[in-house]
Amino acid sequence: MKKIIALLGIAVLSISCGKKEKTVSATANVSPEELLVIEGKALFESNRAACASCHKPNQKIIGPSIKEIVKVYEEQNGDMIAFLKKKAKPIVDPEQYSVMETNFAILKTMTDRELESLVAYMYSEK
Structure with a gap:
């Protein structure tokens, strides 16, 4: 059970980090x-x-x-x-x-x- 919770936590973090990168890169080339x-x-x-x-x-x-x-x-x-x-x-x-x-x-x-x-x-x- 602890392994499942840990894996879910890692998945959520990687997903949210991925979204931040997309947001930043979407506005990176904007004046x-x-x-x-x-x-x-x-x-x-x-x-x-x-x-x-x-x-x-x-x-x-x-x-x-x-x-x-x-x-x-x-x-x-x-x-x-x-x-x-x-x-x-x-x-x-x-x-x-x-x-x-x-x-x-x-x-x-x-x-x-x-x-x-x-x-x-x-x-x-x-």
């Missing part, structure tokens, strides 16, 4: 900017951030599309991170601000890196 975009996309689409429930890349659902948001921020030289930190007024579809405002509780829990990754992902979709 820091690309990694930020990858992290942002994962966060954008996650249940934690819930951005994708209202925003799609090319079409307005509840909120404006990602492309529309980026277009307006570029045209008006806006600071999207400042908006996400609630330090800047809405410049995209301000009449819908009350809908977005409920998400600031979620955004407040995010690190600067996470907010930067969201914005990097959104700009990558333009």
Whole structure:
């Protein structure tokens, strides 16, 4: 019985170590900017951030599309991170601000890196 438990332990360790190597090697050839975009996309689409429930890349659902948001921020030289930190007024579809405002509780829990990754992902979709 002890031998079976020991073999199972070794098997689990070798499997988990193998997965780590694959994860590391999958991101080893990615630039820091690309990694930020990858992290942002994962966060954008996650249940934690819930951005994708209202925003799609090319079409307005509840909120404006990602492309529309980026277009307006570029045209008006806006600071999207400042908006996400609630330090800047809405410049995209301000009449819908009350809908977005409920998400600031979620955004407040995010690190600067996470907010930067969201914005990097959104700009990558333009």
